[in-house]
Amino acid sequence: GQNIDQPTEMTATEGAIVQINCTYQTSGFNGLFWYQQHAGEAPTFLSYNVLDGLEEKGRFSSFLSRSKGYSYLLLKELQMKDSASYLCAVRDRANAGKSTFGDGTTLTVKP
């Protein structure tokens, strides 16, 4: 099975940089996803890592270390609209279509 840990809440200031961590323990790893979920809305895909290293996409970057069971999502130049919940999800090796989600990190961006 999968066990995923993320901080429950974080607060940051507009224009700053914030790093959201995710640690996981898994019996089989086949990729890690980050999703963004605004209050009352559905999750939307942000990033995907399957190999070690950093993936950059505009203001958002995601890092993976498979040996440490660790990932982080880095948000730069924070904007008020970045206030949302950020979900880490690990894909199962045995079933490539199935992912297990963490409980999410609620980020509040303050002016």
Add this chain to the structure above:
Amino acid sequence: NAGVTQTPKFRVLKTGQSMTLLCAQDMNHEYMYWYRQDPGMGLRLIHYSVGEGTTAKGEVPDGYNVSRLKKQNFLLGLESAAPSQTSVYFCASSPATGALYEQYFGPGTRLTVT
């Protein structure tokens, strides 16, 4: 291209009543999923399907049944609703090939069982 749609958006049930939630996708995806999300928590997988005519149990399948008679539709049934099933239900789909397998989510169904 509507993506993933869910019907209904809101529903209130009394304990013991039954209902079916409908999910439809127009992206020709092989995989479909039903999740529930309780306040302050992540998504928990109820049931999923890797193709038409096939279904499998997820983390929290008790009290729910599913069917995938057509590739584009995935139905979630509650035979005898309980207050513990009050939640937001999300349907999702993903392709079976390609590098990402990212999931595309519907808007959610907010279910209250009294």
